[in-house]
Amino acid sequence: xxxxxxxxxxxxxxxxxxxxxxxxxxxxxxxxxxxxxxxxxxxxxxxxxxxxxxxxxxxxxxxxxxxxxxxxxxxxxxxxxxxxxxxxxxxxxxxxxxxxxxxxxxxxxxxxxxxxxxxxxxxxxxxxxxxxxxxxxxxxxxxxxxxxxxxxxxxxxxxxxxxxxxxxxxxxxxxxxxxxxxxxxxxxxxxxxxxxxxxxxxxxxxxxxxxxxxxxxxxxxxxxxxxxxxxxxxxxxxxxxxxxxxxxxxxxxxxxxxxxxxxxxxxxxx
Numbered sequence: 001x002x003x004x005x006x007x008x009x010x011x012x013x014x015x016x017x018x019x020x021x022x023x024x025x026x027x028x029x030x031x032x033x034x035x036x037x038x039x040x041x042x043x044x045x046x047x048x049x050x051x052x053x054x055x056x057x058x059x060x061x062x063x064x065x066x067x068x069x070x071x072x073x074x075x076x077x078x079x080x081x082x083x084x085x086x087x088x089x090x091x092x093x094x095x096x097x098x099x100x101x102x103x104x105x106x107x108x109x110x111x112x113x114x115x116x117x118x119x120x121x122x123x124x125x126x127x128x129x130x131x132x133x134x135x136x137x138x139x140x141x142x143x144x145x146x147x148x149x150x151x152x153x154x155x156x157x158x159x160x161x162x163x164x165x166x167x168x169x170x171x172x173x174x175x176x177x178x179x180x181x182x183x184x185x186x187x188x189x190x191x192x193x194x195x196x197x198x199x200x201x202x203x204x205x206x207x208x209x210x211x212x213x214x215x216x217x218x219x220x221x222x223x224x225x226x227x228x229x230x231x232x233x234x235x236x237x238x239x240x241x242x243x244x245x246x247x248x249x250x251x252x253x254x255x256x257x258x259x260x261x262x263x264x265x266x267x268x269x270x
Contacts, residue, residue, distance in 0.1 A: 004035035004180070013059050014090055017067035018118050029067045036178055038155050039073065045146065047080075047176035049160040049169050050183070057182040058086040061159040069121035073154040078124040080172045081161045082133040085126035091116060098127025102145060103136040109148075122153070137171040146175055 005028040010016050016025045037043045048061040058081075065077040079087040082100050087093060093114050097107035102124075114123040129136065136142070149156055158176055163169045173179045 002035070005029070005032040006185075007056075007060065007063075014062045014066070015118065017063050017070060021070070025063075026067060029064055032064060032180070033068065036180065038068070038178075043177050044150060044154070045156045045158065045176040045178070047158040047160045047173045047179045049163050049173060049179065049181060051164050051181070052162050053084070053165060055162070055182050055184045057162075058090065058159050060180075060182050061157050062087075062090050065121050065157045066116065066119050068155055068157075069116070069119040074122075074152070075120075075155050075157065076122045076124060076149060076153040077157045078159065079126040080158045080168065081166075082126045082136075082168065083130050083161065083166060086159065087123060087125045091123060093123065093125060095128070096125060098125035100127030100129030100133065100136055102127075103139060103141040104129055105141070133166075133168050134171070137168050142171075142175060 007013070007028050008024055010020075010023070010025045012019075013025060016023055017029060020026060036046065038046060046064075048057050048064070050057040061077060065075050069075040077087070078099060079085050080099065085098075088095075091114070096114065097112040099112075101107035102109060102112055107127075112124055112127075114125065115121070116123060146156070158172050160172045160176075160179075161169045163173070163181075
């Protein structure tokens with residue numbers, strides 16, 4: 001998993017590609033495009049997902065789509081988050097047929113497509129069929145629709161549901177040529193982001209992906225307050241170091257009760 005860009009916090013980020021094309025935010029978007037090689041052969045459909053909701057995947061998808069459309073490319077953005085759609089809020093679109101109706105066969109593509117007011121970006125909302133979203137995505141209609149759209153657009157962006165939340169994310173990511181995982185800075189645990197990567201790839205997590213196999217737990221005798229997990233091979237080494245100490249060990253934190261208690265027990269008062 002490679003990092004292709006770090007997007008800074010910005011006011012109204014969905015419009016930065018139009019209102020501030022020379023900003024750092026837009027420069028990072030261009031870096032993402034270059035790093036992914038969007039538009040090159042075999043890199044036409046990009047799925048944008050996240051580990052969990054509220055990571056900013058819809059904002060990233062819209063910003064990237066508008067930046068690409070402003071450069072003169074034929075771009076289509078599809079809201080694939082049928083259960084929690086976001087394009088209607090961002091683009092202010094009224095109720096209209098969308099992806100779900102196209103897959104069910106109750107609407108035609110010209111009636112479902114919309115147009116962005118700021119760029120030439122084409123839009124396809126999620127639609128109103130939310131109950132059977134997974135069944136629709138597993139039907140043969142989805143590959144047929146994406147194959148037809150490849151002929152009319154240079155780049156297609158899919159706003160995919162969070163990989164940990166809904167099973168539809170795995171289906172859509174398999175249909176795409178590339179998958180971009182959006183991670184909010186300091187929000188998710190690293191394990192969550194790593195698990196979302198495996199979910200987007202359609203792979204199962206197993207024991208060989210752990211850093212260490214499960215082993216007996218024992219607190220560290222040097223710094224009990226940190227609750228470190230020691231492997232059996234390190235128990236004897238830490239015990240020898242703690243036994244040679246002539247003064248209580250301390251982690252450096254002022255008033256650490258765990259270190260004070262451990263020092264009093266091992267070395268006596270004072």
